[in-house]
Amino acid sequence: MTPxxxxxxxxxxxxxxxxDAAAAKAEEIGQPMDIAVVDAGGNLKAHVRMxxxxxxxxxxAINKAYTSIAFQCETGDLxxxxxxxxxxxxxxxxxxxxxxxxxxxxxLVRDGNIMGAIGVSTGTIEQxxxxxxxxxxxxxxxAIA
Amino acid sequence: MTPxxxxxxxxxxxxxxxxDAAAAKAEEIGQPMDIAVVDAGGNLKAHVRMxxxxxxxxxxAINKAYTSIAFQCETGDLxxxxxxxxxxxxxxxxxxxxxxxxxxxxxLVRDGNIMGAIGVSTGTIEQxxxxxxxxxxxxxxxAIA
Amino acid sequence: MTPxxxxxxxxxxxxxxxxDAAAAKAEEIGQPMDIAVVDAGGNLKAHVRMxxxxxxxxxxAINKAYTSIAFQCETGDLxxxxxxxxxxxxxxxxxxxxxxxxxxxxxLVRDGNIMGAIGVSTGTIEQxxxxxxxxxxxxxxxAIA
Amino acid sequence: MTPxxxxxxxxxxxxxxxxDAAAAKAEEIGQPMDIAVVDAGGNLKAHVRMxxxxxxxxxxAINKAYTSIAFQCETGDLxxxxxxxxxxxxxxxxxxxxxxxxxxxxxLVRDGNIMGAIGVSTGTIEQxxxxxxxxxxxxxxxAIA
Numbered sequence: 266m267t268p269x270x271x272x273x274x275x276x277x278x279x280x281x282x283x284x285d286a287a288a289a290k291a292e293e294i295g296q297p298m299d300i301a302v303v304d305a306g307g308n309l310k311a312h313v314r315m316x317x318x319x320x321x322x323x324x325x326a327i328n329k330a331y332t333s334i335a336f337q338c339e340t341g342d343l344x345x346x347x348x349x350x351x352x353x354x355x356x357x358x359x360x361x362x363x364x365x366x367x368x369x370x371x372x373l374v375r376d377g378n379i380m381g382a383i384g385v386s387t388g389t390i391e392q393x394x395x396x397x398x399x400x401x402x403x404x405x406x407x408a409i410a
Numbered sequence: 411m412t413p414x415x416x417x418x419x420x421x422x423x424x425x426x427x428x429x430d431a432a433a434a435k436a437e438e439i440g441q442p443m444d445i446a447v448v449d450a451g452g453n454l455k456a457h458v459r460m461x462x463x464x465x466x467x468x469x470x471a472i473n474k475a476y477t478s479i480a481f482q483c484e485t486g487d488l489x490x491x492x493x494x495x496x497x498x499x500x501x502x503x504x505x506x507x508x509x510x511x512x513x514x515x516x517x518l519v520r521d522g523n524i525m526g527a528i529g530v531s532t533g534t535i536e537q538x539x540x541x542x543x544x545x546x547x548x549x550x551x552x553a554i555a
Numbered sequence: 556m557t558p559x560x561x562x563x564x565x566x567x568x569x570x571x572x573x574x575d576a577a578a579a580k581a582e583e584i585g586q587p588m589d590i591a592v593v594d595a596g597g598n599l600k601a602h603v604r605m606x607x608x609x610x611x612x613x614x615x616a617i618n619k620a621y622t623s624i625a626f627q628c629e630t631g632d633l634x635x636x637x638x639x640x641x642x643x644x645x646x647x648x649x650x651x652x653x654x655x656x657x658x659x660x661x662x663l664v665r666d667g668n669i670m671g672a673i674g675v676s677t678g679t680i681e682q683x684x685x686x687x688x689x690x691x692x693x694x695x696x697x698a699i700a
Numbered sequence: 701m702t703p704x705x706x707x708x709x710x711x712x713x714x715x716x717x718x719x720d721a722a723a724a725k726a727e728e729i730g731q732p733m734d735i736a737v738v739d740a741g742g743n744l745k746a747h748v749r750m751x752x753x754x755x756x757x758x759x760x761a762i763n764k765a766y767t768s769i770a771f772q773c774e775t776g777d778l779x780x781x782x783x784x785x786x787x788x789x790x791x792x793x794x795x796x797x798x799x800x801x802x803x804x805x806x807x808l809v810r811d812g813n814i815m816g817a818i819g820v821s822t823g824t825i826e827q828x829x830x831x832x833x834x835x836x837x838x839x840x841x842x843a844i845a
Contacts, residue, residue, distance in 0.1 A: 269667040270462045271627055272564055272595045277460050305562045306596010307755055308465045312457040315422050317415045320453045335756025337561055349784045352802060352825050358792040359760045359800035377559040465597055466625025470649045494639045502648040510649035512642060535642050560752045567750050598755045602747040605712050607705045610743045 274305035275373065275381035279404065283373065283383055284313055286403030290396045291315060296388040298396050299326035302373075304381045307334040315387075322386035328363045329370030329384030329397075335360070337379055340370030341394060369393030373404040419450035420518065420526035424549065428518065428528055429458055431548030436460060436541045441533040443541050444471035447518075449526045452479040460532075467531035473508045474515030474529030474542075480505070482524055485515030486539060514538030518549040525549075564595035565663065565671035569694065573663065573673055574603055576693030581605060581686045586678040588686050589616035592663075594671045597624040605677075612676035618653050619660030619674030619687075625650070627669055630660030631684060659683030663694040709740035710808065710816035714839065718808065718818055719748055721838030725831045726750060731823040733831050734761035737808075739816045742769040750822075757821035763798045764805030764819030764832075770795070772814060775805030776829060804828030808839040 280302040291298040297317035302310045309327055314320075332340050343366040347356045357364040368390040373381040383404075385397040425447040436443040442462035447455045454472055459465075477485050488511040492501045502509040513535040518526040528549075530542040570592040581588040587607035592600045599617055604610075619630050626633065633656040637646045647654040658680040663671040673694075675687040715737040726733040732752035737745045744762055749755075764775050771778060778801040782791045792799040803825040808816040818839075820832040 268662050268664045269627070269669050271465060271624060272668040272670060273461050274562055274595075277458055280458070304596065305564075306465070306594065306598055308459075308596055309457060309468045310459050312454060313422055313425070314453075314455050316418050320416065320451065323454045332756065334561060336754050337559070354779075354783065355792060355799070355801045356760075358797060359763050359802070360756055361759045361763070361798060364756070372558050374558045378562040379559050380562060464626050466622065466650055466654070469651045470646075473649050473651070489644075493644065502645060507648060508651060509645070511645045512649070561755060563751050567748055570748070596755070598749075599747060599758045600749050602744060603712055603715070604743075604745050606708050610706065610741065613744045 275302065275310055277311060279407065280311035280381070282407060283400040283404050284311055287383060287385060287396045287400030288313065288315060290399035294392060294395065296392050296396075298385050298387045298393070299323050300396070300400065301326040301330045301384045302381055302400075303327070303330040303334055303384070305334065305379060307331045310381065318387040325365055325386040326369070326384040329365040329386060330382040331363065331384070332365045333370040333372045333382035333384065334379065335364070337372065339368070339372070340365050340384075341368035341390070344368070369397050371397045371401040373401055375404075420447065420455055422456060424552065425456040425526070427552060428545040428549050429456055432528060432530060432541050432545030433458065433460060435544035439537060439540065441537050441541075443530050443532045443538070444468050445541070445545065446471040446475045446529045447526055447545075448472070448475040448479055448529070450479065450524060452476045452527075455526065463532040470510055470531040471514070471529040474510040474531060475527040476508065476529070477510045478515040478517045478527035478529065479524065480509070482517065484513070484517070485510050485529075486513035486535070489513070514542050516542045516546040518546055520549075565592065565600055567601060569697065570601035570671070572697060573690040573694050574601055577673060577675060577686050577690030578603065578605060580689035584682060584685065586682050586686075588675050588677045588683070589613050590686070590690065591616040591620045591674045592671055592690075593617070593620040593624055593674070595624065595669060597621045600671065608677040615655055615676040616659070616674040619655040619676060620672040621653065621674070622655045623660035623662045623672035623674065624669065625654070627662065629658070629662070630655050630674075631658035631680070634658070659687050661687045661691040663691055665694075710737065710745055712746060714842065715746035715816070717842060718835040718839050719746055722818060722820060722831050722835030723748065723750060725834035729827060729830065731827050731831070733820050733822045733828070734758050735831070735835065736761040736765045736819045737816055737835075738762070738765040738769055738819070740769065740814060742766045742817075745816065753822040760800055760821040761804070761819040764800040764821060765817040766798065766819070767800045768805040768807045768817035768819065769814065770799070772807065774803070774807070775800050775819075776803035776825070779803070804832050806832045806836040808836055810839075
């Protein structure tokens with residue numbers, strides 16, 4: 266019945282290391298976070314809601330990670346261009362919904378290929394971005410190692 | 411602006427222990443799984459998609475855990491009663507969708523209170539149930555310890 | 556702004572060859588078809604609606620291909636088990652919708668990895684399956700070549 | 701059971717020629733694109749996601765083509781009028797969703813009739829428009845030939 270397995274672009278072990286690195290940064294700055302990791306297809310690989318993080322940020326963290334895959338960029342890069350006077354104002358409607366167009370979503374890159382993405386939410390956008398960056402940096406490290 | 415934090419009914423540490431216990435059982439039986447843990451509010455606390463588990467089972471695992479909270483029972487308990495000739499046939503439509511009415515979702519109980527739930531998907535329903543049971547049993551153990 | 560490209564699991568050239576092989580079979584049996592190819596993440600890579608094929612089958616073809624990825628199997632394998640007395644009756648509700656649980660969706664496999672899937676719709680389920688099989692067989696051939 | 705076939709306003713052969721012309725322009729400018737062609741009913745006729753194009757632009761390309769049919773104009777024509785201070789601000793909500801109100805969607809015209817539309821996405825709006833124009837121009841050519 267099963268001819269094989271869908272190709273994995275990021276392993277659950279890698280996803281956990283990324284989440285742990287991000288969570289360590291979140292603890293360091295004293296801001297609990299929702300943290301999600303998706304694979305190269307934008308599908309959820311792992312998620313954790315730290316104690317005290319927002320329930321409403323569960324889907325935002327997942328959607329930030331998805332959006333980073335969907336447009337091959339950091340979600341913060343979409344903020345200016347989608348504002349009311351920006352060139353792609355209305356992007357989320359055009360896409361069908363679920364896009365996050367503010368900081369906190371960052372691609373996970375290896376050898377020039379985007380293999381997944383991390384999304385972080387609950388804090389300020391600066392905090393979300395800092396924590397997501399810590400996760401992305403950790404991924405880069407074991408990519409090099 | 412923030413008066414406090416929403417009461418946590420299950421910690422991220424507990425959620426991880428539950429997932430790890432379930433994942434260990436999944437590896438033992440050689441069937442990769444999607445595993446989700448929700449809190450007493452039915453909101454996602456943690457999720458992992460083991461390598462080789464179904465992409466389509468991400469939402470099913472989450473929805474099994476949700477359904478266990480939603481109706482305060484194992485999802486398998488809903489199977490007979492929601493069938494074509496059952497007394498609550500049409501339950502998912504009546505609810506608005508997202509219910510899972512086959513085995514794999516089990517409440518996490520402490521001192522008679524449902525504090526969360528685990529949902530497992532990708533294998534047969536017997537395998538899903540076995541892996542979810544391993545997670546629920548682990549929760550019970552540290553509740554006692 | 557772009558750190559790299561999302562890893563491609565199936566190329567547009569491969570997708571076209573798969574569609575052309577399927578379309579050739581569809582012409583041979585005299586049944587115009589909607590034909591879709593998705594990548595390993597379940598995301599649309601290419602689609603064609605042959606002249607005379609159903610408008611209503613656009614999404615069905617796409618969803619058949621998606622479902623084959625989502626559950627790592629042929630969509631026909633889901634038919635019996637999701638029927639009203641089957642073990643996973645209610646699968647589509649549990650998933651959130653868009654699943655196709657009748658023949659016409661087949662994984663595209665290379666070296667034991669599912670790299671994408673084809674979905675075919677408009678004809679009878681036997682015709683849909685035959686045309687999808689022709690596409691999947693063509694993929695296997697250039698995988699070997 | 702089948703009284704005939706729904707009138708085709710654009711053939712799959714024509715759709716392929718339009719897509720190929722657009723893809724050639726995309727390659728010329730070095731920007732991979734999602735390219736979609738819909739018929740006069742706004743229904744998808746063909747789609748291709750070029751290698752390296754955005755996953756998030758699949759639906760946007762399709763929706764740009766749909767929007768061009770839906771309002772019988774280029775999607776870029778809707779940009780000013782739907783902005784915050786424009787006369788039809790809120791158009792997408794009023795419609796029910798899925799509209800694209802920035803450049804990249806262009807009608808395919810023959811003898812004064814809109815027979816279909818092309819939608820292009822992934823690049824800047826200028827690039828999207830340029831590639832869509834190449835597809836529309838190709839359609840005009842074989843309409844004349």
